[in-house]
Amino acid sequence: MDKSSDKEKKDGKSNKGLSVGKSEDFSTWYSEIVQKAELGDLRYNVKGFLVFQPWSVLCMEKMYRHFEKVLQDKGHEPYFFPTLIPEENFMKEAGHVEGFMPEVFWVTQGGETKFKDKLALRPTSETAFYQMFALWIRSYNDLPFKTYQRANVFRYETKATRPFLRSREFHWIETHCAFASENDAMKQVEEDMETTKEVLHDSFGLPFIFFERPQWDTFPGAKKTFAADVLNPDGKVVQQPSTHMIKQDFAKAFDIKFKDKDGKDKFVYTTCYGPAMSRIFASVVSVHGDDKGLRFPWEIAPRHVAIVPIDDSSELVEKAKEIKKRIGEFAEVVIDLSKKTPGERFNSWEMKGVPVRIDIGKKELKEGKLSVFRRDLNKKEVIAEKEMMSYLEKVKKESTKNLMKGADEIFKDRIVDVASVKEMKKAIDSGNIARCEFCSIDKDGEKCAEVIEKEVGAKVRGTNLKKESVKGKCAVCGKKAQSVVYVARDY
Amino acid sequence: MDKSSDKEKKDGKSNKGLSVGKSEDFSTWYSEIVQKAELGDLRYNVKGFLVFQPWSVLCMEKMYRHFEKVLQDKGHEPYFFPTLIPEENFMKEAGHVEGFMPEVFWVTQGGETKFKDKLALRPTSETAFYQMFALWIRSYNDLPFKTYQRANVFRYETKATRPFLRSREFHWIETHCAFASENDAMKQVEEDMETTKEVLHDSFGLPFIFFERPQWDTFPGAKKTFAADVLNPDGKVVQQPSTHMIKQDFAKAFDIKFKDKDGKDKFVYTTCYGPAMSRIFASVVSVHGDDKGLRFPWEIAPRHVAIVPIDDSSELVEKAKEIKKRIGEFAEVVIDLSKKTPGERFNSWEMKGVPVRIDIGKKELKEGKLSVFRRDLNKKEVIAEKEMMSYLEKVKKESTKNLMKGADEIFKDRIVDVASVKEMKKAIDSGNIARCEFCSIDKDGEKCAEVIEKEVGAKVRGTNLKKESVKGKCAVCGKKAQSVVYVARDY
Numbered sequence: 015m016d017k018s019s020d021k022e023k024k025d026g027k028s029n030k031g032l033s034v035g036k037s038e039d040f041s042t043w044y045s046e047i048v049q050k051a052e053l054g055d056l057r058y059n060v061k062g063f064l065v066f067q068p069w070s071v072l073c074m075e076k077m078y079r080h081f082e083k084v085l086q087d088k089g090h091e092p093y094f095f096p097t098l099i100p101e102e103n104f105m106k107e108a109g110h111v112e113g114f115m116p117e118v119f120w121v122t123q124g125g126e127t128k129f130k131d132k133l134a135l136r137p138t139s140e141t142a143f144y145q146m147f148a149l150w151i152r153s154y155n156d157l158p159f160k161t162y163q164r165a166n167v168f169r170y171e172t173k174a175t176r177p178f179l180r181s182r183e184f185h186w187i188e189t190h191c192a193f194a195s196e197n198d199a200m201k202q203v204e205e206d207m208e209t210t211k212e213v214l215h216d217s218f219g220l221p222f223i224f225f226e227r228p229q230w231d232t233f234p235g236a237k238k239t240f241a242a243d244v245l246n247p248d249g250k251v252v253q254q255p256s257t258h259m260i261k262q263d264f265a266k267a268f269d270i271k272f273k274d275k276d277g278k279d280k281f282v283y284t285t286c287y288g289p290a291m292s293r294i295f296a297s298v299v300s301v302h303g304d305d306k307g308l309r310f311p312w313e314i315a316p317r318h319v320a321i322v323p324i325d326d327s328s329e330l331v332e333k334a335k336e337i338k339k340r341i342g343e344f345a346e347v348v349i350d351l352s353k354k355t356p357g358e359r360f361n362s363w364e365m366k367g368v369p370v371r372i373d374i375g376k377k378e379l380k381e382g383k384l385s386v387f388r389r390d391l392n393k394k395e396v397i398a399e400k401e402m403m404s405y406l407e408k409v410k411k412e413s414t415k416n417l418m419k420g421a422d423e424i425f426k427d428r429i430v431d432v433a434s435v436k437e438m439k440k441a442i443d444s445g446n447i448a449r450c451e452f453c454s455i456d457k458d459g460e461k462c463a464e465v466i467e468k469e470v471g472a473k474v475r476g477t478n479l480k481k482e483s484v485k486g487k488c489a490v491c492g493k494k495a496q497s498v499v500y501v502a503r504d505y
Numbered sequence: 506m507d508k509s510s511d512k513e514k515k516d517g518k519s520n521k522g523l524s525v526g527k528s529e530d531f532s533t534w535y536s537e538i539v540q541k542a543e544l545g546d547l548r549y550n551v552k553g554f555l556v557f558q559p560w561s562v563l564c565m566e567k568m569y570r571h572f573e574k575v576l577q578d579k580g581h582e583p584y585f586f587p588t589l590i591p592e593e594n595f596m597k598e599a600g601h602v603e604g605f606m607p608e609v610f611w612v613t614q615g616g617e618t619k620f621k622d623k624l625a626l627r628p629t630s631e632t633a634f635y636q637m638f639a640l641w642i643r644s645y646n647d648l649p650f651k652t653y654q655r656a657n658v659f660r661y662e663t664k665a666t667r668p669f670l671r672s673r674e675f676h677w678i679e680t681h682c683a684f685a686s687e688n689d690a691m692k693q694v695e696e697d698m699e700t701t702k703e704v705l706h707d708s709f710g711l712p713f714i715f716f717e718r719p720q721w722d723t724f725p726g727a728k729k730t731f732a733a734d735v736l737n738p739d740g741k742v743v744q745q746p747s748t749h750m751i752k753q754d755f756a757k758a759f760d761i762k763f764k765d766k767d768g769k770d771k772f773v774y775t776t777c778y779g780p781a782m783s784r785i786f787a788s789v790v791s792v793h794g795d796d797k798g799l800r801f802p803w804e805i806a807p808r809h810v811a812i813v814p815i816d817d818s819s820e821l822v823e824k825a826k827e828i829k830k831r832i833g834e835f836a837e838v839v840i841d842l843s844k845k846t847p848g849e850r851f852n853s854w855e856m857k858g859v860p861v862r863i864d865i866g867k868k869e870l871k872e873g874k875l876s877v878f879r880r881d882l883n884k885k886e887v888i889a890e891k892e893m894m895s896y897l898e899k900v901k902k903e904s905t906k907n908l909m910k911g912a913d914e915i916f917k918d919r920i921v922d923v924a925s926v927k928e929m930k931k932a933i934d935s936g937n938i939a940r941c942e943f944c945s946i947d948k949d950g951e952k953c954a955e956v957i958e959k960e961v962g963a964k965v966r967g968t969n970l971k972k973e974s975v976k977g978k979c980a981v982c983g984k985k986a987q988s989v990v991y992v993a994r995d996y
Contacts, residue, residue, distance in 0.1 A: 057640060058633075059591055060624060065637055066585035075573075075583070082566075092566070094557035096674055097588075097626075097657060098610075100550055116616045119589075121626065123611040124661030133551060135588075135612065135626075142549075146556055149548060155844075166588060166657075170615030183587055353646075 031361060035305045040248035044176075044300060051308050051365050053299070054177045062175040062182035066292070069366060070178070072316035073298070074185065074291045078164060080313065081187055081213055081289060088205060090160045090189055095142045097165075098133040103141035106267040110140065113234020117169040119182075135168040140235065140260075140286060143190040144268040151282060153273045154194050158202070159282075162189040178296035179252065179505050186290035192270060192282040199259055199283035203240060206257035206287040207479075210242050213289070214254060219311045219418035220244055220297050221425050222254060225476030225500060228455040228463060233258040233286075243475055243502070244297045245424050249445030251475065251502045252297055255289040301421045308367030309389050311414040318345035319406070320363040324356050324375040333374050337384075337402070345370075345406055364389065369413050370406060390416040429500070433489050438501055439470045447502045448472070451495035453488035459497075462490035466501055475500045522852060526796045531739035535667075538790060542799050542856050545668045553666040553673035557783070560857060561669070563807035564789070565676060565782045569655060571804065572678055572704055572780060579696060581651045581680055586633045588656075589624040594632035597758040601631065604725020608660040610673075626659040631726065631751075631777060634681040635759040642773060644764045645685050649693070650773075653680040669787035670743065670996050677781035683761060683773040690750055690774035694731060697748035697778040698970075701733050704780070705745060710802045710909040711735055711788050712916055713745060716967030716991060719946040719954060724749040724777075734966055734993070735788045736915050740936030742966065742993045743788055746780040792912045799858030800880050802905040809836035810897070811854040815847050815866040824865050828875075828893070836861075836897055855880065860904050861897060881907040920991070924980050929992055930961045938993045939963070942986035944979035950988075953981035957992055966991045 032050065036043045048054050055065040066074070082092065098121060104111055119135040122128060136142065143161065151159055166185050175181050189206070193199040207224050214220045222242040232239040233256065241256035265271075265281040274280050302309040312318065321337060323330035331351065338347040348368070350359050356373070363371045364387075373385040384402060387394045390413035397405050430441040432448045441448045453459050455477060463474045482498040489495075523541065527534045539545050546556040557565070573583065589612060595602050610626040613619060627633065634652065642650055657676050666672050680697070684690040698715050705711045713733040723730040724747065732747035756762075756772040765771050793800040803809065812828060814821035822842065829838040839859070841850050847864070854862045855878075864876040875893060878885045881904035888896050921932040922940050929939045944950050946968060954965045973989040980986075 055637060055640070057637070058587055059594070059636065060587055060589050063587035063589060065587070068582035068584065071583040071585055074585075091559035092562040093559065094562055094565075094657075094676065096549055096551055096554035096556070097659070098551050098554060098674070103550070118616065119612050120614040121610050122613045123623075125607045125609065125663075127661070132614075145550065146546060146548070149546070166585075168588070170618070172616075183589070185585065 031365065032305060032307065036247055036303060040246065040300075043303075047299060047303060047307060047365075048177045051367070056177060060182075062171060064177050064181050064183075066185075069316050070295055073310065073314050074295055076314040076316075077218070077291050077294060078187070080217055081291075082162075082164065084209055084213055085162050085187070085189065088160075088209065089158070090162045090191075093143075093161050093163045095136075095139055095146075095163055095165070097136055099136050099139070099142045101132050101134060103145060104134060106141065107235050107264050109261075109263070110235040114138070117171060119168045119170055136165070137167055137169045138286075138288070139163065139165065139167075139188055140190065140264060140284075141268075144264055144270060144284070147190075147192055147270045147282070147284075148268050151192055151270055151272050154275055157192060157194045157272060157282065158198060159192040160189070160202075161191065162187055176296075176505065178292045178299070181292065184290050184292045186288055186292070189285075189287040191285045192265075193285070194272065194274065194280070194282065196259075196283050199285050202285045203238070203257045203259050206255070206285070207240060207242075209287075210255045210257075210289070214242065214244075214294065215418070217311065217313050217414070218294065218298060219414050219421055220254070220294070220301055221418070221421050223500070224479050226455070226479065227256075227476040228459060228474050228499075229457050230460040230463065231474075231476070235260060235264055237261045240479070241476075243504075244301065245428060245447065245502075246297075246300050246505070247424055249428065249442070249447070249503070251447065251504050252293065252300070253504065254294060254297060255287060257287040258285060260284040260286065301424065302417050303367070304392075306361075306392070307365030309417060310367045310369060311417055312369050312410045313414060315346075315367070315369050317348045317368055318410075319347045319370045319372060320366075320368045321347060321349045321372045321374065322356065322359045322363070323349070323351070324373060326351060327376075329379065330374050330376070333379055337372065337374075340402070341406065344403070345410070360387070370409050372402075388413065433486075435466065435469050435490055438466065438472070438489065442470055442472050442501065442503060447475075447500055449498060449500050450489035451484055451486045452497050452499040453491055453493045454496045455499065459488075462488060465490050470501070472501050472503045475502055475504075522856065523796060523798065527738055527794060531737065531791075534794075535791060538794060538798060538856075539668045542858070544790070547668060551673075553662060555668050555672050555674075557676075560807050561786055564801065564805050565786055567805040567807075568709070568782045568785060569678070571708060572782075573653075573655065575700055575704055576653050576678070576680065579651075579700065580649070581653045581682075584634075584652050584654045586627075586630055586637075586654055586656070588627055590627050590630070590633045592623050592625060594636060595625060597632065598726050598755050600752075600754070601726040605629070608662060610659045610661050627656070628658055628660045629777075629779070630654065630656065630658075630679055631681065631755060631775075632759075635755055635761060635775070638681075638683055638761045638773070638775075639759050642683055642761055642763050645766055648683060648685045648763060648773065649689060650683040651680070651693075652682065653678055667787075667996065669783045669790070672783065675781050675783045677779055677783070680776075680778040682776045683756075684776070685763065685765065685771070685773065687750075687774050690776050693776045694729070694748045694750050697746070697776070698731060698733075700778075701746045701748075701780070705733065705735075705785065706909070708802065708804050708905070709785065709789060710905050710912055711745070711785070711792055712909070712912050714991070715970050717946070717970065718747075718967045719950060719965050719990070720948050721951040721954065722965075722967070726751060726755055728752045731970070732967075734995075735792065736919060736938065736993075737788075737791050737996070738915055740919065740933070740938070740994070742938065742995050743784065743791070744995065745785060745788060746778060748778040749776060751775040751777060792915065793908050794858070795883075797852075797883070798856030800908060801858045801860060802908055803860050803901045804905060806837075806858070806860050808839045808859055809901075810838045810861045810863060811857075811859045812838060812840045812863045812865065813847060813850045813854070814840070814842070815864060817842060818867075820870065821865050821867070824870055828863065828865075831893070832897065835894070836901070851878075861900050863893075879904065924977075926957065926960050926981055929957065929963070929980065933961055933963050933992065933994060938966075938991055940989060940991050941980035942975055942977045943988050943990040944982055944984045945987045946990065950979075953979060956981050961992070963992050963994045966993055966995075
């Protein structure tokens, strides 16, 4: 880590910080932080593909561990499936073909050999898992059958790409499960939503609303789609994990049958769920970051503590090593010995968002004290060296909660009730999410959604899972409303 | 895990065990264990691609963590690079093009768009990393620059594929490093070899010999290649991690320069190192397995303890849960409640290779005892329940060492000195590695290597790193020998 800070200096970029405030110009702030905190490099020579740098990878690896532990505890077993899927697998389910074909990368050649049948770089892996489910699932005893894989997936996006948020290759977990009944499948969808809350909110500090998506916006091949929308500081929403109640069409297309207790052969019901680490990382950056740079919840901080000896005298450096050793397994520690001024080094660790910085100077050393800085509160104080461990324990305990509290602020007062398209546009232009009564989230409502898309440039995100009472008319067409929907711009 | 055992039963396969002994017919033994221990499924519909099942993935995930921790402790920082590499990057270094082009999978299309320039599915990532090195490395202060990535790579293999050992997609770690001098680079190569010893031998219990490969068998673009060969029970060797001293040609091709202390611009020296998790897993299976099935070193066992209640009475099941809770964080525990006979369940956990099995029956329960089985020694005993934790601690401490001891046996007396091609063939046909004096491992010796390949069907693996004295003539051409080389068949 020290090294990269060094480089910053040589590029003449260090200590400059961010040129804009986060609330002032979010889009510039985000681009700058990706570059200045060395999260990803956009200069790779394939369009829409990002080089993930150490500071983002370390965080994402922790996210993966966290998610995988929770999934395994809930009975999912891990697989690695091939990255390549034959075209014929895609062709088996009509909705899926239509939804994914436009964004599939195709492998057509190996060495000098041109393939007769082309192979897809997986955009998602239903059609890979399901053909194996058909071989593995035999009886009701095999159900539920709950799997997942950690994988990178590929989509030839036509929309503008944005680092971490939308790239042509991204890193995710996909779960694929099969059940004996629609009821069991629905319980899985609920479990997925609970998992999202446990991980994204309780551990990563990200607030979100789970919506049932309108029928015209479900996952290709799914009957129902539920997705967590995180609100960005600029008022746009980011779709985070979504979970899907799949139609039996897939089970029929891939012939996934089981012998039930009554001796009859029946088709399974399937679900899938897809948390994308790179995209969740984008929300961690966007939601928790401030005008000084990144801030990380303790659980997923790439490193927890940075120690900055004020100069490179051996007594200070030795002290730093001694402290690092004392902290031991409790937290991951970096000692910053780069050749920048103390001020530059302080700033660079604020930019990088380590939860705690410990500065060691000769004065403090003599007095048996440490100068400490906690990033969740941006608070500097001097503590007795012997209190260090209890100080770290306190920060570990409080920091994620503090970030979460700040994050909840984003949603506060940002949901505005509207009764017309005009009011909707005004609310959304001011950085809010609009809530209104709406004719229908079945196919019938799609026309009104198109009006909103055209006139407001925003999307109907769906209905809140908490039932909301409907009494009036659709804000668009004026017909009797059947639902309360939320409307927002997205990424 | 319980579920999969269930399935075994329904398939009518359970309790059958392996049809051949490992020493009797290794090849059949290996194929059977892959299937019966549910490690991988070959029925995926793209040739040469494997579905990795939970029992192999859980082990490989632990291997990854182990390797990544060691690499990070030694100063490597993690990256995720794009899977796709433009053809032009490959074309920049002549040796590399020639070496890899025949086995590259090509992406030529995204959606309906045909690409003007095709993109390679990475067979290895030098040409991706190096173009970024050229942007990131500026001065001697940036060096050494040590990176790695966890990644899946693709090779359109023309050789026969074999699960885990050689597939068209495999899972590995690749490190890429840059240095100011050839000397520094060579030290990295030595560090890589030390890392291999620490991880593969000391933690995974795999014995190997590190060879310097002959000049005609170096990595495409490398000056020197060092590779660890593990000996399989059938006498063939498996190439495990290799580390490469790269020619400066790459630095020149990609223009990776740094400003040295003397103010001059110089090209860096690079190295790379590639431990393949799926292939190391194959060696863990091959080397440690026995006639009953798999055996795992504690550190990488997918699960450590299986508890088998003899029947499904609530008192036994409750006891199993209580024991699992007591073991807590110390070991990963599975409770087997599948509907098979106790004998079938015992066998299935021996096949799966958990280090410890705990059987709970009514008699033991009443007496406050547990029936325990340790897989490293295949030894069953009855212990007092209160001794359980110390028993587990003992097995954890001893089992990897015991497996290692057994593994070392494979190499014992298997290196046979030979002085002619005829003797060589005899030694190798009997499952040995042949050692002989040899004219030269520079280009000059290639002809003799071809003779060996043709007449013995074996390869010159290279020279041992420990200098061995040469006094006689080449076993093939009879000219004055310059080296002692090892010759073996490989996978």
